[in-house]
Amino acid sequence: MSTEEASGRAGPDPAAAIETLGRSSGPASLILSSLADGPKHGYALTKDIESFAAVRLAPGTLYEALSRLEANGLIEAVESHDRRRPYRLTAAGATALATYLESQRKVTEVGLRRLASGWASA
DSSP, X not given: OOHHHHHTOOOOOHHHXXXXXXXXXXXXXXXXXXXXXXXXXXXXXXXXXXHHHOOOOOHHHHHHHHHHHHHTTSEEEOOOSSSOOOEEEOHHHHHHHHHHHHHHHHXXXXXXXXXXXXXXXX
């Protein structure tokens, strides 16, 4: 039994971790979504995100988000055979991404439904 289990305290909630990133949650969700397809280094992340989201993350934004995601245990660096540093999604990262995307799906569905009923004649 872990110390946390023995004390009755749970560890950090990985599902809430992406929300704690505040204004960085947008880039974080894009990065985690890209890494859900497999490990990638910075340039590959940038290109993949551009292809599925039509968003170009500036290098500073990308690497700041990568640092925060790694510090929160949502991603981890993997061994590299060249100077590039690839990252992969962790189990906590997959849980956080799934929870975040599900909450965004609910917001999207409500917004689209309200637009369809209230703005259909506009």
